[in-house]
Amino acid sequence: MSDRYGRDVLSADPHAPRVRSVPLVPAESGLVVECVSSGWCGAVVGTEKGSEGWAVVLEDRHGVRRPFLMQAAAFLLDGEAVTLVRPEVAAPRTPRRSASGSIAVENHRAVVARASRIWVEGKHDAELVEKVWGHDLRVEGVVVEPLHGADDLVERVRDFEPGPRRRLGVLLDHLVPGSKESRIADAVRREHGPHVVVLGHPYVDVWQAIRPQVLGIEAWPVVPKGTPWKEGVLSALGRPHRTADDVAEGWRWLLGHVRTYADLEPSLLGRVEELIDAVTAHGTL
Numbered sequence: 001m002s003d004r005y006g007r008d009v010l011s012a013d014p015h016a017p018r019v020r021s022v023p024l025v026p027a028e029s030g031l032v033v034e035c036v037s038s039g040w041c042g043a044v045v046g047t048e049k050g051s052e053g054w055a056v057v058l059e060d061r062h063g064v065r066r067p068f069l070m071q072a073a074a075f076l077l078d079g080e081a082v083t084l085v086r087p088e089v090a091a092p093r094t095p096r097r098s099a100s101g102s103i104a105v106e107n108h109r110a111v112v113a114r115a116s117r118i119w120v121e122g123k124h125d126a127e128l129v130e131k132v133w134g135h136d137l138r139v140e141g142v143v144v145e146p147l148h149g150a151d152d153l154v155e156r157v158r159d160f161e162p163g164p165r166r167r168l169g170v171l172l173d174h175l176v177p178g179s180k181e182s183r184i185a186d187a188v189r190r191e192h193g194p195h196v197v198v199l200g201h202p203y204v205d206v207w208q209a210i211r212p213q214v215l216g217i218e219a220w221p222v223v224p225k226g227t228p229w230k231e232g233v234l235s236a237l238g239r240p241h242r243t244a245d246d247v248a249e250g251w252r253w254l255l256g257h258v259r260t261y262a263d264l265e266p267s268l269l270g271r272v273e274e275l276i277d278a279v280t281a282h283g284t285l
Helices: 123-140 153-160 180-195 229-236 244-255 266-279
Strands: 024-026 032-035 041-050 053-059 065-069 075-077 080-085 117-120 143-146 168-172 196-200
Touching: 041 065, 117 123, 117 266, 123 143, 123 244, 123 266, 153 168, 153 180, 168 180, 168 266, 180 196, 196 266, 229 244
Parallel strands: 024 080, 117 143, 117 168, 168 196
Antiparallel strands: 032 041, 032 075, 041 053, 053 065, 075 080
16 A cells, blocks of 8 residues: 655665674774775774874784774674774772761771770760771771779779780770869779770760750750759750650760761860770870
């Protein structure tokens, strides 16, 4: 039957021979090709940029090298026509960083924990240190343990029996001149000498070591005297605060805002880094 509407003059001729597309092949080193126009056959040894564009350099079996413009020359690869193009240049791989800002150790195998330890005052302190410095601690084989209060620190350090290969680092809350914590720290230093280092941050609680801007506020709320600090903070922030479960949930909410060391105050960052160095012998006690 004839086409009653006639052939669309804008469409391709269905009877015209199909043109095969020529595949693009990266000019990888060692690839053996033949230049169609000259018959030169050789292995790719590189590419170079000249005044007329990019050229592929081929080396024949006698070791003679010759450049061919990739845009102008046609090549045969295993008898099939191809167009050579520059191979993709991989971007320099940026070392992955851990949450603490250190270069992450890839494919790290677990190591036996050191006898040395880092002690922090409570569970929340330990969880915050783990979130930011966990990778570094596992690489070094250092375990962080919560004290659940510093009142009996002198006796606990005595029981630990610190020594050259059994170092101890302690991180205390509210370590400011004249505080109970500062007196405890002085007593530990006097009794146990060079194998124990006691450091601390100035905050009432480690919660305050999280930068308030991370939570979308300018400063931590001021809690009235006589009000438990954590409950008072959660209340001021509009969070549930009446039960122990409320406080635990409030801490999980706070910790969820911490991604890297940049979310913490420098006064905590420096102390934790110093403790890690001290118990791994990278620093001086």
